[in-house]
Amino acid sequence: xxxxxxxxxxxxxxxxxxxxxxxxxxxxxxxxxxxxxxxxxxxxxxxxxxxxxxxxxxxxxxxxxxxxxxxxxxxxxxxxxxxxxxxxxxxxxxxxxxxxxxxxxxxxxxxxxxxxxxxxxxxxxxxxxxxxxxxxxxxxxxxxxxxxxxxxxxxxxxxxxxxxxxxxxxxxxxxxxxxxxxxxxxxxxxxxxxxxxxxxxxxxxxxxxxxxxx
Amino acid sequence: xxxxxxxxxxxxxxxxxxxxxxxxxxxxxxxxxxxxxxxxxxxxxxxxxxxxxxxxxxxxxxxxxxxxxxxxxxxxxxxxxxxxxxxxxxxxxxxxxxxxxxxxxxxxxxxxxxxxxxxxxxxxxxxxx
Numbered sequence: 001x002x003x004x005x006x007x008x009x010x011x012x013x014x015x016x017x018x019x020x021x022x023x024x025x026x027x028x029x030x031x032x033x034x035x036x037x038x039x040x041x042x043x044x045x046x047x048x049x050x051x052x053x054x055x056x057x058x059x060x061x062x063x064x065x066x067x068x069x070x071x072x073x074x075x076x077x078x079x080x081x082x083x084x085x086x087x088x089x090x091x092x093x094x095x096x097x098x099x100x101x102x103x104x105x106x107x108x109x110x111x112x113x114x115x116x117x118x119x120x121x122x123x124x125x126x127x128x129x130x131x132x133x134x135x136x137x138x139x140x141x142x143x144x145x146x147x148x149x150x151x152x153x154x155x156x157x158x159x160x161x162x163x164x165x166x167x168x169x170x171x172x173x174x175x176x177x178x179x180x181x182x183x184x185x186x187x188x189x190x191x192x193x194x195x196x197x198x199x200x201x202x203x204x205x206x207x208x209x210x211x212x213x214x
Numbered sequence: 215x216x217x218x219x220x221x222x223x224x225x226x227x228x229x230x231x232x233x234x235x236x237x238x239x240x241x242x243x244x245x246x247x248x249x250x251x252x253x254x255x256x257x258x259x260x261x262x263x264x265x266x267x268x269x270x271x272x273x274x275x276x277x278x279x280x281x282x283x284x285x286x287x288x289x290x291x292x293x294x295x296x297x298x299x300x301x302x303x304x305x306x307x308x309x310x311x312x313x314x315x316x317x318x319x320x321x322x323x324x325x326x327x328x329x330x331x332x333x334x335x336x337x338x339x340x341x342x343x
Binding site for chain 1: 231233234237238240241244275277278302323324325327
């Protein structure tokens with residue numbers, strides 16, 4: 001039963017991520033659409049003998065290329081997250097995992113002008129259920145965003161205390177975090193699946209789990 | 215303002231995606247619409263207070279104030295301002311909510327400019343009729 005509920009929590013995380021990504025992709029497509037339309041306008045101007053302003057054409061094409069790259073990165077991140085569910089247990093690099101989740105929360109952070117700063121040693125390998133871990137980190141980050149002031153800075157720090165790892169998500173300004181209910185039911189379910197413990201200290205949310213559950 | 219621009223409604227585009235808003239403004243100007251942009255909810259409210267446009271193109275999701283909050287504020291203070299909501303949500307619910315709050319119409323992103331021009335004209339006419 002717990003497994004089913006944890007799976008349901010993961011599905012909800014997928015849903016949240018999909019909604020945010022679809023919104024971002026819509027935005028990049030809108031920008032591409034407008035700039036393609038602008039180029040069409042310029043083509044019309046040459047027909048009307050007005051001439052094409054080359055700098056503006058260059059600017060429009062640069063914007064289109066930039067948005068295509070932006071969309072590509074967004075979809076690459078979604079693809080990586082989706083593949084986290086390929087196997088029940090998987091090896092992964094912790095820094096890459098955290099970078100992925102931070103990227104997946106970019107939109108929510110941007111909506112509150114929150115900056116995130118990740119500090120993680122590059123050589124920590126984990127062996128766990130990656131989708132449960134990533135979903136838990138994702139939900140914990142969202143909890144922190146929702147309970148911090150606009151314009152805050154969130155620091156993500158890793159303490160390698162073998163055999164456990166602690167991820168500390170904290171607000172740079174100690175006064176910023178309002179009292180919150182952490183963890184919620186979904187976070188508890190996910191934590192149980194990867195033997196993680198969750199806690200709050202002052203301006204930090206802490207997530208400790210075994211580096212390997214093999 | 216040129217002679218051609220004087221016959222068209224003034225338009226403010228409020229969207230936090232700068233490259234979208236600036237390009238849309240450029241395209242509106244090419245069609246002789248006096249257009250400007252604001253890149254946040256607060257900037258939009260300040261721009262309206264300084265120089266009220268005839269038509270506001272308003273993105274629903276912006277970092278500081280979302281579009282529905284801006285709309286609620288505008289309905290009270292600027293009843294003559296015609297608002298067209300921009301939504302990328304893929305859901306009609308957001309547009310419906312906006313219209314309940316006083317928006318004239320809504321349009322989905324990516325924007326069909328010809329359709330938007332019709333909506334701008336209709337929105338302006340509805341306020342001046």
